[in-house]
Amino acid sequence: MFVFCVLNLLKLKNMIIKQLSVFLENKSGRLHEVFEIFGENNINVSACSVADTSEFGILRMIVSEPEKARDVLKEKLFSVNISEVISFATPNTPGALAKALQILSKANISIEYLYGFSVGEKSFIALRSDNVEQAIMELQRNQMELISASDLYKF
Amino acid sequence: MFVFCVLNLLKLKNMIIKQLSVFLENKSGRLHEVFEIFGENNINVSACSVADTSEFGILRMIVSEPEKARDVLKEKLFSVNISEVISFATPNTPGALAKALQILSKANISIEYLYGFSVGEKSFIALRSDNVEQAIMELQRNQMELISASDLYKF
Amino acid sequence: MFVFCVLNLLKLKNMIIKQLSVFLENKSGRLHEVFEIFGENNINVSACSVADTSEFGILRMIVSEPEKARDVLKEKLFSVNISEVISFATPNTPGALAKALQILSKANISIEYLYGFSVGEKSFIALRSDNVEQAIMELQRNQMELISASDLYKF
Amino acid sequence: MFVFCVLNLLKLKNMIIKQLSVFLENKSGRLHEVFEIFGENNINVSACSVADTSEFGILRMIVSEPEKARDVLKEKLFSVNISEVISFATPNTPGALAKALQILSKANISIEYLYGFSVGEKSFIALRSDNVEQAIMELQRNQMELISASDLYKF
Numbered sequence: 191m192f193v194f195c196v197l198n199l200l201k202l203k204n205m206i207i208k209q210l211s212v213f214l215e216n217k218s219g220r221l222h223e224v225f226e227i228f229g230e231n232n233i234n235v236s237a238c239s240v241a242d243t244s245e246f247g248i249l250r251m252i253v254s255e256p257e258k259a260r261d262v263l264k265e266k267l268f269s270v271n272i273s274e275v276i277s278f279a280t281p282n283t284p285g286a287l288a289k290a291l292q293i294l295s296k297a298n299i300s301i302e303y304l305y306g307f308s309v310g311e312k313s314f315i316a317l318r319s320d321n322v323e324q325a326i327m328e329l330q331r332n333q334m335e336l337i338s339a340s341d342l343y344k345f
Numbered sequence: 346m347f348v349f350c351v352l353n354l355l356k357l358k359n360m361i362i363k364q365l366s367v368f369l370e371n372k373s374g375r376l377h378e379v380f381e382i383f384g385e386n387n388i389n390v391s392a393c394s395v396a397d398t399s400e401f402g403i404l405r406m407i408v409s410e411p412e413k414a415r416d417v418l419k420e421k422l423f424s425v426n427i428s429e430v431i432s433f434a435t436p437n438t439p440g441a442l443a444k445a446l447q448i449l450s451k452a453n454i455s456i457e458y459l460y461g462f463s464v465g466e467k468s469f470i471a472l473r474s475d476n477v478e479q480a481i482m483e484l485q486r487n488q489m490e491l492i493s494a495s496d497l498y499k500f
Numbered sequence: 501m502f503v504f505c506v507l508n509l510l511k512l513k514n515m516i517i518k519q520l521s522v523f524l525e526n527k528s529g530r531l532h533e534v535f536e537i538f539g540e541n542n543i544n545v546s547a548c549s550v551a552d553t554s555e556f557g558i559l560r561m562i563v564s565e566p567e568k569a570r571d572v573l574k575e576k577l578f579s580v581n582i583s584e585v586i587s588f589a590t591p592n593t594p595g596a597l598a599k600a601l602q603i604l605s606k607a608n609i610s611i612e613y614l615y616g617f618s619v620g621e622k623s624f625i626a627l628r629s630d631n632v633e634q635a636i637m638e639l640q641r642n643q644m645e646l647i648s649a650s651d652l653y654k655f
Numbered sequence: 656m657f658v659f660c661v662l663n664l665l666k667l668k669n670m671i672i673k674q675l676s677v678f679l680e681n682k683s684g685r686l687h688e689v690f691e692i693f694g695e696n697n698i699n700v701s702a703c704s705v706a707d708t709s710e711f712g713i714l715r716m717i718v719s720e721p722e723k724a725r726d727v728l729k730e731k732l733f734s735v736n737i738s739e740v741i742s743f744a745t746p747n748t749p750g751a752l753a754k755a756l757q758i759l760s761k762a763n764i765s766i767e768y769l770y771g772f773s774v775g776e777k778s779f780i781a782l783r784s785d786n787v788e789q790a791i792m793e794l795q796r797n798q799m800e801l802i803s804a805s806d807l808y809k810f
Contacts, residue, residue: 211710213678215736217554218455222446229440235468239394240458243706244552244767244783245738246676246713247458254439269734271680273710284409285384291377300373302709303395303402307462307469313390314462318709366555368523370581372709396553397709399612399628399682400521400583403556424579426525428555457554473554528765532756539750545778549704550768557768564749594719595694601687610683613705613712617772617779623700624772 204338205326206274207316208256213269214240214247220268224249227266233259236342237277237316239305250305252277252316254343275318276325277337282308287315290334294319297328359493360481361429362471363411368424369395369402375423379404382421388414391497392432392471394460405460407432407471409498430473431480432492437463442470445489449474452483514648515636516584517626518566523579524550524557530578534559537576543569546652547587547626549615560615562587562626562652585628586635587647592618597625600644604629607638669803670791671739672781673721678734679705679712685733689714692731698724701807702742702781704770715770717742717781719808740783741790742802747773752780755799759784762793 214220217240228235234254241248253259256272263270280286287306294301299319306315314337319325329336369375372395383390389409396403408414411427418425435441442461449456454474461470469492474480484491524530527550538545544564551558563569566582573580590596597616604611609629616625624647629635639646679685682705693700699719706713718724721737728735745751752771759766764784771780779802784790794801 211680213680213711213734215676215678215734217457218450221456221459222443222450225443225446226440229443232439234437234439235442235461235463237462239460241396241708242458242554243713244554245736246678248708248711269678269680271710282389284387284389285381287390288377288380288384291380295373295377301376302372303397304376305394305460305462306390307392307460307464307471308390309462309464309467309469312464314464366525368525368556368579370523370579398551398558399707399709400581401523401558403553424523424525426555527767528760531766531769532753532760535753535756536750539753542749544747544749545752545771545773547772549770551706552768592699594697594699595691597700598687598690598694601690605683605687611686612682613707614686615704615770615772616700617702617770617774617781618700619772619774619777619779622774624774 202323202326204340205276205336206322207252207277207339207342208272209275209316209318210251210253210256210259211271211273212249212251212263214249217242217247221247221249224263224268227262228253228259231258231262237305241303252342273318274322275316276322277314277316277342278329279312279314279335279337282311282313287313290329293328293332293334294325297324299325299328357478357481359495360431360491361477362407362432362494362497363427364430364471365406365408365411365414366426366428367404367406367418369404372397372402376402376404379418379423382417383408383414386413386417392460407497428473429477430471431477432469432471432497433484434467434469434490434492437466437468442468445484448483448487448489449480452479454480454483512633512636514650515586515646516632517562517587517649517652518582519585519626519628520561520563520566520569521581521583522559522561522573524559527552527557531557531559534573534578537572538563538569541568541572547615551613583628584632585626586632587624587626587652588639589622589624589645589647592621592623597623600639603638603642603644604635607634609635609638667788667791669805670741670801671787672717672742672804672807673737674740674781674783675716675718675721675724676736676738677714677716677728679714682707682712686712686714689728689733692727693718693724696723696727702770717807738783739787740781741787742779742781742807743794744777744779744800744802747776747778752778755794758793758797758799759790762789764790764793
């Protein structure tokens with residue numbers, strides 16, 4: 191029983207994805223620079239999204255080695271933060287994503303933002319909520335296909 | 346020659362992707378509602394990203410039938426707009442995205458925002474620039490793999 | 501004693517400022533339109549601030565008649581919401597605003613955003629926190645100069 | 656004639672306001688820190704506004720000594736930028752601000768964002784446009800009351 195709990199806890203931990211947030215003072219130039227630094231350091235980008243103002247941007251990314259990525263960006267004087275998100279896949283059919291969001295909504299888990307892409311038969315979503323652990327448990331309990339950190343980083 | 350130009354123009358037009366932007370007064374509840382309306386109307390979401398403030402969100406999406414999607418959302422009193430973006434694929438390897446951004450940067454095309462996901466051997470990107478047509482031409486001239494509207498909508 | 505409590509409660513309520521948030525699909529044109537509608541309807545703007553993305557804006561405002569303002573904008577098909585903020589004045593001297601923010605910080609009240617202007621000997625601030633009522637009580641307890649709704653609307 | 660032009664040019668330059676933009680990784684804590692650093696360094700804040708996402712904020716400010724302010728914040732490892740805005744005053748009456756925005760709109764000058772406060776008989780506005788110099792000339796030509804950098808910094 192104890193082993194079972196520890197295993198579940200480990201599984202939960204592995205479902206928490208570390209997302210990088212990078213402040214871009216100048217959207218075009220700095221955006222390019224971030225991806226160039228990643229290229230030189232062999233860091234792969236699994237997902238990305240820019241939240242923008244007229245002048246600036248905040249680049250959110252899921253990358254292959256989050257801590258290393260943060261360190262190489264900080265060396266180049268970028269403002270970088272790590273926050274926790276979850277990732278899951280749904281069938282790439284109308285209404286499938288609504289079903290996942292309804293599960294979270296019914297459990298009173300609020301969503302701060304999400305980003306995703308549909309490829310072939312699946313849609314892949316990264317999602318930030320106010321309660322990452324509860325979101326994972328609700329989605330698991332409802333047989334949604336969560337994507338673990340180790341799976342996402344190597345995509 | 347004339348036929349060639351018209352064909353090229355048609356190809357260019359087909360590379361311009363119509364993106365929906367929907368204002369979410371209440372991030373969690375309204376987000377769920379949008380995807381539910383799409384499910385009921387058989388509209389598929391190819392890509393999505395939320396630009397957020399503390400209280401509100403702007404949901405950007407590439408969907409299977411942009412005009413129909415806009416109309417069904419407007420009927421439900423959402424604020425909806427259509428703007429133009431481009432989409433392309435790069436190999437899912439470190440530095441591949443940097444190369445695409447460098448092409449745009451060298452041509453002085455500025456990027457307002459982007460969002461994307463890597464799946465299997467490819468990364469799929471949606472990108473908004475101040476000059477969508479020139480961005481398409483530069484990426485094509487450099488043998489980047491652009492994704493057409495018709496391909497993206499049916500993904 | 502009972503009367504005293506009711507009076508305090510009334511005072512507290514009067515310190516809660518109703519802020520309008522209006523979605524601007526097109527920053528320049530719609531911004532102008534909002535203020536024109538207010539001019540025609542004799543609604544005065546006490547404070548305003550735009551939170552912007554590359555393409556859109558969210559115009560936050562404190563106005564003389566919030567409910568009427570919301571209704572006239574909704575008639576013109578704007579997306580409008582009312583949320584609660586507080587407003588206070590500090591001396592227009594270096595460090596005075598820091599003192600007010602420290603009071604909130606010490607009480608673990610988090611700030612979502614603020615906007616303000618210094619004129620003559622005073623700085624006027626509108627502030628949105630996760631706990632408006634506690635913010636009011638903490639600022640009052642520390643002899644900060646809160647501005648009531650009735651005072652602000654007629655400014 | 657030459658002297659006249661130089662004087663006009665000097666006047667134009669003095670109407671361009673230097674605005675600081677500071678990235679806040681953590682809205683509450685860092686906000687307080689910025690104003691505390693300004694207090695210690697005797698820097699006064701004439702106007703401020705936060706453009707926010709769920710997690711981060713961008714604090715825009717007009718301060719008494721912009722270059723010094725940037726330097727003391729950079730020493731504390733804040734990401735800081737300086738951009739140009741204009742500031743003007745209108746009568747604090749319904750419709751007065753609409754008139755100023757109409758002047759810019761008619762001259763096809765687009766507005767990225769603005770923030771302002773009404774105090775007593777006047778409304779004070781800070782405004783960012785895509786063409787700061789033309790905005791100044793249009794407002795001057797229409798007898799609007801521009802506020803110079805030297806006046807604003809000492810407010």
